[in-house]
Amino acid sequence: MNLKQLSQILGLSQTTVSRALNGYPEVSEATRMRVQAAAAKHGYRPNSRAKGLATGKAMVIGHVIPSSSQHEMVNPIFGDFVAGAARKYAEHGYDMMFTHADDISIEEAYRTLFKRGAVDGVVLQGPKVVEPRISVLAKMNVPFIVHGRSTGAGEPYSWIDVNNKRSFLRATQFLIDLGHRRIALINGLEEMDFAQRRREGYLEALQMAGLAPDPELMRSAEMTEIYGHHETRNMLQLADPPTAILAASMISAIGVRRALDEAGLKMGRDVSVIAHDDELSYLKNGQDVPIFTATRSSVRHAGEIAAEMLIDRINTPEDPPKTRLLEAELVLGSSTGPTPDRS
Amino acid sequence: MNLKQLSQILGLSQTTVSRALNGYPEVSEATRMRVQAAAAKHGYRPNSRAKGLATGKAMVIGHVIPSSSQHEMVNPIFGDFVAGAARKYAEHGYDMMFTHADDISIEEAYRTLFKRGAVDGVVLQGPKVVEPRISVLAKMNVPFIVHGRSTGAGEPYSWIDVNNKRSFLRATQFLIDLGHRRIALINGLEEMDFAQRRREGYLEALQMAGLAPDPELMRSAEMTEIYGHHETRNMLQLADPPTAILAASMISAIGVRRALDEAGLKMGRDVSVIAHDDELSYLKNGQDVPIFTATRSSVRHAGEIAAEMLIDRINTPEDPPKTRLLEAELVLGSSTGPTPDRS
DNA sequence: ACTCATTTTCAAAGCGCTTTGGATAACGAC
């Protein structure tokens, strides 16, 4: 069932039917009703490609999945972020397109997406400190939004991010206030921009308290359970082990907890742990009392905001880039407590 | 840069340029070279929508994200499955499209996707025991593949699945062989088809060993850490608690472990645990020695196969539906051991 | 009854590509 057939059934021109369906005023209410009824009856849906060709808009937003060939790693926040964004896309009539690209060809993938007219805008996820993708998109002068920021970017761009620095600063201060002096940071990969900002917050808090940072207590790893476990076990064997640990994600924090258990240490009593909690739907941090004391910020919510900001940007491309900084909550759970006495 | 412009630059017709680029034989090698060089030089990419309109193929595969409004839950396997599928789509020149839909309107979402000509085929994830989506798609006579199966389906359909029944049967037998008699099952939601099959395997193993199933030891919950923890803690308080637990996912198994730790029980010694491991990239089950004894099957691999099966189906729609049953490995980790003596 | 303004409808062009059905050129063979 296409426009032509529908208009023939109705005895109207394609023009009129199209206008009736798209809410243009040049059509009487009576015929509009008649057209809508017929469209519903025959289950007519305008062909997206034809519509896109005619209007010049794809009504599609693109995401590129970077498949790190080295560490075949899918970001665990991917699903929830996407679910949030998809919901807003749907509300505004947009579809969501994913393209796979090798590490090497990611910039090319973005470029192709636009040249093919496949998308009206793209979301850039997981920006690194030095992020060539941003300048590629900026130079192409196409609508895009970054989830996160990139310190090394030369030009302005739209982004939405969590205040990673402040949240880790606050978390570190909280541990210091509890009496901790040996505070470890199990960070994400340091090439990621968010990891660098978190470290800055951590270091600043130490400095404000007059504590010297110890390189032995600053680990950087992929945010898996295994690495959280590995780094923690490693640090517990130090001559002067940490009494508190900041973990970059709930998943690595779970690895931290496992290492503590194995060492016969009780989390919250012997060693305090604070995790960053993205509020992943399958990894809720407890019901009433959170398991982990955590810096909390919903990544699904970030996805929703990113979607709306991007659509806004598509609609008003001449406006200057907008930015949005979300503050993470610091929620108190049972994984933190005062420094244990070591007599 | 479009075809028209490119052909004008080259002093050729659109026909010839199009054919040169698409590898048709009616064009001399010399001009083909010339055309390809010019296309590369100007960065020409054919417009996807125009191409789709002309060919009648979208070169897009659709996935519908069901956003359970009740339990706002994104399936944790989503990311890895999609990453696997996306890779194969890209290899075959397909894009991947996601559409969001409410629980209620999911069937309508699939229908619309095809009517709009937005996709050439769809992947149906997370089938339930009774799955109306399958009959909707079958009746529409469109290419689709199911990741999982649906017991209640009346018509044949293409699917790829893990042999859930056999893998849980084997896991249960393994525990029985170790001397366990009180074996609990912390399953996924029972309306899900995979959960039902796992339970069947579990029950069959009990029956073969002459053990009576105890409803108290069969729990069904969303596969989150919290629920794994909750159900385990609950069962440990029974008069005759389980000595072994089968968990439907690594994530719920982590919750199980937490409950055991809290109860002062050592996993693998006091209580044995077997988890189902989808080999999620951020939840690897140990490096050398797996943490959990597990039934293991890569969901990313399943995504790759699903993609290829679907593309195959799109290309040969008249062929009967194909199916593929993957066997899970049973990998031995440190979470299982003989029944503890209870004197 | 006639004009003018307004409302309602329509025919046709155009979006960027593929593809059908020729047309033209080149090349031997006779």
Add this chain to the structure above:
DNA sequence: GTCGTTATCCAAAGCGCTTTGAAAATGAGT
């Protein structure tokens, strides 16, 4: 020199929609 073949290339139609510019229908005013 003519004919048939083959190798190249092209003009134009068509995919399903939107949108421009014009025409038909309606209604009000005189």
